[in-house]
Amino acid sequence: xxxxxxxxxxxxGAGMSKFGAFPDKDSRDLFVEAFQDLRxxxxxxxxxxxxxxxxxxxxxxxxxxxxxxxxPILADxxxxxxxxxxxxxxxxxxxxVTLRQAVLAVAAGAYEVVLAAGVERMTALxxxxxxxxxxTAGDVLYEFPAGFxxxxxxxxxxxxxxxxxxxxxxxxxxxxxxNHLHASRNDKxxxxxxxxxxxxxxxxxxxxxxGPVPGWKDEREFLRDPGANPPVAWPxxxxxxxxxxxxxxxxxxVAEEVARRFTDRPVRVLGTGQASDACxxxxxxxxxxxxxxxxxxxxxTAAGVKPSRIRLAEVHDCFTIAExxxxxDLGFFPxxxxxxxxxxxxxRWDGPLPVNTSGGLKAKGHPVGASGVAQAVELWKxxxxxxxxxxxxxxxxxxxxxxxxxxGQTCVVHILGRG
Amino acid sequence: xxxxxxxxxxxxGAGMSKFGAFPDKDSRDLFVEAFQDLRxxxxxxxxxxxxxxxxxxxxxxxxxxxxxxxxPILADxxxxxxxxxxxxxxxxxxxxVTLRQAVLAVAAGAYEVVLAAGVERMTALxxxxxxxxxxTAGDVLYEFPAGFxxxxxxxxxxxxxxxxxxxxxxxxxxxxxxNHLHASRNDKxxxxxxxxxxxxxxxxxxxxxxGPVPGWKDEREFLRDPGANPPVAWPxxxxxxxxxxxxxxxxxxVAEEVARRFTDRPVRVLGTGQASDACxxxxxxxxxxxxxxxxxxxxxTAAGVKPSRIRLAEVHDCFTIAExxxxxDLGFFPxxxxxxxxxxxxxRWDGPLPVNTSGGLKAKGHPVGASGVAQAVELWKxxxxxxxxxxxxxxxxxxxxxxxxxxGQTCVVHILGRG
Numbered sequence: 153x154x155x156x157x158x159x160x161x162x163x164x165g166a167g168m169s170k171f172g173a174f175p176d177k178d179s180r181d182l183f184v185e186a187f188q189d190l191r192x193x194x195x196x197x198x199x200x201x202x203x204x205x206x207x208x209x210x211x212x213x214x215x216x217x218x219x220x221x222x223x224p225i226l227a228d229x230x231x232x233x234x235x236x237x238x239x240x241x242x243x244x245x246x247x248x249v250t251l252r253q254a255v256l257a258v259a260a261g262a263y264e265v266v267l268a269a270g271v272e273r274m275t276a277l278x279x280x281x282x283x284x285x286x287x288t289a290g291d292v293l294y295e296f297p298a299g300f301x302x303x304x305x306x307x308x309x310x311x312x313x314x315x316x317x318x319x320x321x322x323x324x325x326x327x328x329x330x331n332h333l334h335a336s337r338n339d340k341x342x343x344x345x346x347x348x349x350x351x352x353x354x355x356x357x358x359x360x361x362x363g364p365v366p367g368w369k370d371e372r373e374f375l376r377d378p379g380a381n382p383p384v385a386w387p388x389x390x391x392x393x394x395x396x397x398x399x400x401x402x403x404x405x406v407a408e409e410v411a412r413r414f415t416d417r418p419v420r421v422l423g424t425g426q427a428s429d430a431c432x433x434x435x436x437x438x439x440x441x442x443x444x445x446x447x448x449x450x451x452x453t454a455a456g457v458k459p460s461r462i463r464l465a466e467v468h469d470c471f472t473i474a475e476x477x478x479x480x481d482l483g484f485f486p487x488x489x490x491x492x493x494x495x496x497x498x499x500r501w502d503g504p505l506p507v508n509t510s511g512g513l514k515a516k517g518h519p520v521g522a523s524g525v526a527q528a529v530e531l532w533k534x535x536x537x538x539x540x541x542x543x544x545x546x547x548x549x550x551x552x553x554x555x556x557x558x559x560g561q562t563c564v565v566h567i568l569g570r571g
Numbered sequence: 572x573x574x575x576x577x578x579x580x581x582x583x584g585a586g587m588s589k590f591g592a593f594p595d596k597d598s599r600d601l602f603v604e605a606f607q608d609l610r611x612x613x614x615x616x617x618x619x620x621x622x623x624x625x626x627x628x629x630x631x632x633x634x635x636x637x638x639x640x641x642x643p644i645l646a647d648x649x650x651x652x653x654x655x656x657x658x659x660x661x662x663x664x665x666x667x668v669t670l671r672q673a674v675l676a677v678a679a680g681a682y683e684v685v686l687a688a689g690v691e692r693m694t695a696l697x698x699x700x701x702x703x704x705x706x707t708a709g710d711v712l713y714e715f716p717a718g719f720x721x722x723x724x725x726x727x728x729x730x731x732x733x734x735x736x737x738x739x740x741x742x743x744x745x746x747x748x749x750n751h752l753h754a755s756r757n758d759k760x761x762x763x764x765x766x767x768x769x770x771x772x773x774x775x776x777x778x779x780x781x782g783p784v785p786g787w788k789d790e791r792e793f794l795r796d797p798g799a800n801p802p803v804a805w806p807x808x809x810x811x812x813x814x815x816x817x818x819x820x821x822x823x824x825v826a827e828e829v830a831r832r833f834t835d836r837p838v839r840v841l842g843t844g845q846a847s848d849a850c851x852x853x854x855x856x857x858x859x860x861x862x863x864x865x866x867x868x869x870x871x872t873a874a875g876v877k878p879s880r881i882r883l884a885e886v887h888d889c890f891t892i893a894e895x896x897x898x899x900d901l902g903f904f905p906x907x908x909x910x911x912x913x914x915x916x917x918x919r920w921d922g923p924l925p926v927n928t929s930g931g932l933k934a935k936g937h938p939v940g941a942s943g944v945a946q947a948v949e950l951w952k953x954x955x956x957x958x959x960x961x962x963x964x965x966x967x968x969x970x971x972x973x974x975x976x977x978x979g980q981t982c983v984v985h986i987l988g989r990g
Contacts, residue, residue, distance in 0.1 A: 158577030158680045178712075205845075211640075214633035220707035221630075221662035224847035224862075224980035234865045236845035237981070238668045241658040243640035249657045253672060260679035261577045288639035293597075426624075426655035428643035443643075446653045561643035562656070 156454070157259035161421045162571055164414035165194040165404035166532035168525075171342045171517035173275040174398045179213055182519075183226045183271045186400035190267075193532075194404065195415035200230065202413075203404075204263040206237040209250035209270035210521035215285045216273055226271070243289035244470060246270060247401065247524025248555030248564030252424050254405040255566075264410050269402035270522035282396050286520070289558040291431040298433075303385035303393060305432055305559045306471035310387055312438035313473060317488035321387040324472035325375045326494045328391045328514055331469060334501055335511025337542035342397050342517030347371045354380065392472040397517035401526035411571065418571035419535050422457065422550065425450025425565045432559040441560035444481035448554070451565040452483075455550075459483030462567070463548035464506040464534055466527035468556035469514050475499075478554050479507060482565070506544045509534060524555035524564060535570045575873075576678035580840045581990055583833035584613040584823035585951035587944075590761045590936035592694040593817045598632055601938075602645045602690045605819035609686075612951075613823065614834035619649065621832075622823075623682040625656040628669030628689035629940035634704045635692055645690070662708035663889060665689060666820065666943025667974030667983030671843045673824040674985075683829050688821035689941035701815050705939070708977040710850040717852075722804035722812060724851055724978045725890035729806055731857035732892060736907035740806040743891035744794045745913045747810045747933055750888060753920055754930025756961035761816050761936030766790045773799065811891040816936035820945035830990065837990035838954050841876065841969070844869025844984045851978040860979035863900035867973070870984040871902075874969075878902030881986070882967035883925040883953055885946035887975035888932050894918075897973050898926060901984070925963045928953060943974035943983060954989045 167189025169182045177185075191198050208223040219225070227237035240250045247270035254268035274282055287301040295305075313319060328347065335341035336349065343350070351374040358365045368374040375381045381389045404414065411418040427446030429435065435442070452458065459482060467482070469475035476490040484505055485493045493499060499507035510516045510530035513523055531551040533539040549570040556563050586608025588601045596604075610617050627642040638644070646656035659669045666689035673687035693701055706720040714724075732738060747766065754760035755768065762769070770793040777784045787793040794800045800808045823833065830837040846865030848854065854861070871877065878901060886901070888894035895909040903924055904912045912918060918926035929935045929949035932942055950970040952958040968989045975982050 156680055158678065206847075212633050214631050214707060215639075217711070218707055219711045220634075220660070220704075221709075221977050221980060223661060224976070225710060225850065227847050228849045228853070228980075232847070233849050234846040234861055236866075237661070237847040238672070238845070239660040241639070241660060242642060242656070253657070253676070256676045256679040256681050257672070259577065259681070260675040261575055262675050262678070285639075288633060288637055290640075291644060292636070292638045426657070427653040428625075428646050428651075428656040430647045430652050431644065434647070442653055447655075557643070558640050561640060561647075 158261060159259055160408035161255045161258045162406055162408050162411040162418035163403050163528065163532055164406050164411050164418050165190045165198060166529040167193050168340055168401035168529050169399050170340050171397050171399035171519060177398060179217060179222060179271045179273045180226060180229050182273060182398055182400035183269060184229060186269060186402045187230050190402045190404060195417065196413065198404065198414065200232060202265050203232055203235060203267050205235055205257065205266045206232055207250045207254040207266060207268045208237065208239045209246035209525060210239050211241060211243055211246050211272055212285055216277060242562040243557035244520040245524055245555045245557030245562040245564050246521040248553065249426065251403065251525055251528055251566060252426055252564055255421050255424055258405055258407050264407045266405045267402060268405050268525060269400060270525035271400035272519035272521040273398045274396045274519060275398050279396065291433065294433050295431060303388055306473055307385040307388045309438045309477065310473040313476065316439050319491040323491040323495050324392055327469060327472035327475045329371060330500050331508050331512040331514040334509050334542055335515030337540065338511050338516060341511040341515055342395055343515045347374065347391065388471055394470045394513040394518040397519040399517055399519035399522045401522045401529050403525060403528050403532065417536055419532050420569045420571045421566065422569045423451040423455030423567040425454065427563055429561050431561055440487065441477055441481050441556065441563060443560050443563035444478065444554065444556065447563040447565040448482050451567050455567040457550060457567065461550050462552045463550050464509060464544050465552040465554060466510060466530050467507055467554040469508055469512040470518060474556065475507065482552065482554055501542050501544055509539065509542050509544060527553035527555060528566065531568050535568060577680060578678055579827035580674045580677045581825055581827050581830040581837035582822050582947065582951055583825050583830050583837050584609045584617060585948040586612050587759055587820035587948050588818050589759050590816050590818035590938060596817060598636060598641060598690045598692045599645060599648050601692060601817055601819035602688060603648060605688060605821045606649050609821045609823060614836065615832065617823065617833065619651060621684050622651055622654060622686045624654055624676065624685045625651055626669045626673040626685060626687045627656065627658045628665035628944060629658050630660060630662055630665050630691055631704055631707065635696060661981040662976035663939040664943055664974045664976030664981040664983050665940040667972065668845065670822065670944060670947055670985060671845055671983055674840050674843055677824055677826050683826045685824045686821060687824050687944060688819065689944035690819035691938035691940040692817045693815045693938060694817050698815065710852065713852050714850060722807055725892055726804040726807045728857045728896065729892040732895065735858050738910045742910040742914050743811055746888060746891035746894045748790060749919050750927050750931040750933040753928050753961055754934030756959065757930050757935060760930040760934055761814055762934045766793065766810065807890055813889045813932040813937040816938040818936055818938035818941045820941045820948050822944060822947050822951065836955055838951050839988045839990045840985065841988045842870040842874030842986040844873065846982055848980050850980055859906065860896055860900050860975065860982060862979050862982035863897065863973065863975065866982040866984040867901050870986050874986040876969060876986065880969050881971045882969050883928060883963050884971040884973065885929060885949050886926055886973040888927055889937060893975065894926065901971065901973055920961050920963055928958065928961050928963060946972035946974060947985065950987050954987060
């Protein structure tokens with residue numbers, strides 16, 4: 153919190169695996185896929201021998217794959233033995249924490265070139281076991297025995313927010329519609345399709361089968377139909393929830409003084425912040441995440457910028473309500489106004505403040521340990537003008553990533569800028 | 572590996588819980604106990620509000636307690652919300668990795684005051700489940716299905732070493748005898764007693780019960796008796812293995828420029844190193860750990876000292892053979908000579924190079940995520956002349972900690988000096 157880092161740090165490469173459900177891939181396969189993608193992204197090429205350490209974000213390979221001590225295995229899998237390899241964990245913020253610690257290690261002078269990666273293989277377990285595993289990111293003494301799993305946690309936040317600010321629950325669907333629109337332009341996304349496309353597919357499938365054909369006229373009717381969009385934990389429905397995902401992501405973190413060895417267009421780490429909070433049961437307010445506000449304040453101070461300077465953001469939309477809280481906690485919109493800004497299209501890729509152009513956790517997918525790193529991958533592309541059909545117009549030069557662990561016991565914020 | 576850190580870093584406090592088997596204590600209780608002990612160790616007092624971040628080493632609260640995302644919970648448990656809190660994991664090296672990352676974060680300028688802690692609650696599970704959980708620190712695809720758990724891994728190293736260097740297996744018991752001797756002077760140890768005392772207790776118990784009284788004349792006879800010291804994985808027997816332990820440890824890591832706020836006698840971090848290796852099945856040599864040699868080389872270079880400058884060391888004796896490999900890998904003794912030096916008493920607390928004066932993992936106990944931090948706690952005491960009955964004579968000024976993860980896929984080495 154002393155803030156000023158020892159030396160400036162850049163990203164000079166970024167890659168990710170395809171996100172999705174892959175019964176034949178384990179963490180090693182996913183990691184290798186992300187690593188290869190990263191290698192291809194380094195403009196002047198990357199000799200793996202230049203990598204001095206591997207920082208790995210992973211929530212629970214222990215419970216998902218019954219494999220601990222994953223970092224050195226993955227380092228070895230891509231030929232990086234005997235480089236230091238370590239795992240960092242703060243639930244769904246593991247990726248952001250990993251990026252941050254890699255940045256600090258380079259700033260400290262310990263390393264010049266660090267691979268910061270995240271991975272999670274989730275779909276090998278049955279859905280109920282995944283839900284129980286994810287619930288270990290809450291408090292297993294005081295919350296889990298009371299029946300809380302993650303949809304329930306965020307449902308509590310949604311009801312508190314709606315009660316306080318008069319938000320109609322259907323407003324949350326606009327988060328999902330927007331993020332699916334973005335994902336439809338991201339071929340690495342788990343669901344690279346709009347909700348309209350999902351609806352049309354279901355209609356086509358019903359036709360094929362010769363059964364009754366649903367009469368949805370538009371996406372809103374589709375989302376209102378409890379058959380198509382069933383409640384998961386009231387008021388949250390299926391399309392309010394991010395999916396269960398296998399995936400990996402990686403960025404190459406280097407000291408600015410060596411960045412030009414790799415690229416003439418590095419992305420700078422302008423600021424980073426991290427904070428913690430009590431578990432949900434111990435909080436006074438459910439309509440905002442204190443850890444997010446604190447982490448954001450640290451990152452803004454370090455970067456010397458205000459929220460109004462941010463041109464686009466990747467935020468932690470594990471549930472639709474989480475994105476609404478995020479864009480308020482980050483200072484983009486006043487408390488209680490995030491849902492309205494979303495409904496108004498302010499956060500669409502072509503709006504004034506594009507949010508989750510990658511498709512977000514909602515539609516790109518949410519392999520929990522990888523998500524924070526994947527946010528940086530998206531910002532890397534956008535800041536370099538390489539985001540293709542979803543490229544934010546106007547040549548964005550400052551961007552923010554917001555990664556939450558659990559119900560907000562952890563939040564990490566990074567601010568990145570064109571180098 | 573660029574080596575020179577941004578600014579010098581010190582330890583200004585150190586504490587630990589009692590190590591042992593505590594059915595009524597979970598990770599939170601153990602952590603609080605270590606934190607309170609640390610607070611008492613800070614000469615000029617510690618206002619917890621001065622702590623800016625919590626770095627937590629933990630191997631697998633996921634599998635041991637079905638609790639993930641432990642770091643912010645523990646931070647909250649001692650009133651440190653909203654400070655950044657994160658968990659680091661590299662199996663049994665989690666504690667050493669945690670200390671190292673805390674040092675780097677301070678060196679980077681991100682923080683001035685960081686709490687680096689480690690915790691593991693292990694005894695709540697049945698022993699077989701603990702063995703299986705620990706086995707996740709190996710390779711669960713290629714090693715576990717072949718029947719390998721940790722006693723087997725280290726048994727393979729012991730047979731390879733004995734075959735190569737002509738070591739009689741009974742020489743390994745000298746590691747255990749020495750470390751129990753040391754632990755008999757450490758009231759925080761799980762087994763604060765010599766092997767002789769253990770033997771005498773058993774004899775006394777047999778007498779009490781009125782059954783046949785064992786006729787052991789000395790510790791060697793006791794250790795030779797397969798009834799008293801049964802094989803676990805040949806050639807390793809019960810007294811070659813560290814126990815299953817609940818415990819926590821913590822140190823306060825600060826920038827040197829603020830150290831005097833806390834004490835006039837800080838302990839300096841002179842050097843730190845970390846390296847990785849393939850899993851055991853993929854190695855060419857089982858008689859030395861490459862990660863240990865690499866990490867040690869980094870730490871020696873950073874500290875600007877040679878092995879001969881080290882006055883005492885805490886090394887990772889998860890099994891007796893591991894200590895023999897350690898004292899060779901660290902350059903204290905030539906390859907093949909470590910066992911002989913041990914037999915000769917060179918590593919006893921009053922010998923020329925005291926090793927594991929705390930009792931080591933063998934007798935102090937091995938709560939895996941805490942062990943690396945507990946090593947630093949012991950060195951802190953020794954360097955400050957506060958180790959009581961086990962204080963190394965001659966006013967030691969430079970000491971080393973060696974913490975291994977898995978079968979050596981990770982090793983972290985720290986060199987500490989009197990401030």
